[in-house]
Amino acid sequence: MSDFMDNFKVNHENNVKDVRSVKSSISKVANDLADNTLELRNEIKTVVNNAKQENENLQSTVIDLQCRSMKNNLVFTGLTETEGENTEEVIRDFIQQFLHVTHRIEFGNIPRFGYGAKPGRRGRHRPIVARFLYYKDLARSLSNTYRLKGKPFGVNQQCPDIIEQAHKSLYQIMKQKREEGHTVKLVRDILYVDGEMYNDHISEIEPTDSLTSQN
Known part of the structure; x- marks a missing residue:
């Protein structure tokens, strides 16, 4: 009987040790799993943040390229569209009559674009975008837009939609x-404002040497 109790006691102690060992192993696995999960989450967060930053950089680059490609373009609004019109002559006459720029300006393409009233119909007519071959001519024309105050016309530098x-x-x-x-x-x-960046509205896009509109 004594041997039986001794064996039982030994077996019981061994079982307790085994249970403790299993618990310790489970606890270690759980801790390792938690650490791995946290590490994985951090890695995913880093990858997502890097992808977001790369996307923002790419978007900024695309916008910058768009701005540069549009740098020599002015958009004219409010000019009546007529059937068979010569848009270059329309713009030349407008610049001479309303902006008082009388020297001959060299242009590239001058199409109308977007949607608007058809020629001869009432409504807002499609704007005209004019590409100036020489930036100084664009700057001269734009500097005289103050003469349009009170008139149904508009002249602005063309820019990407996100900037608009x-x-x-x-x-x-x-x-x-x-x-x-x-x-x-x-x-x-x-x-x-007064030469200082307006802090209540700061863009994520850095300024470049694109045209500055000043009033």
């Missing part, structure tokens, strides 16, 4: 700052 949307969100701020007597300047989609 940023402009729309800034127009009200620009108007308010002008009324307060400040000097405002818009470089791509970054607003400067």
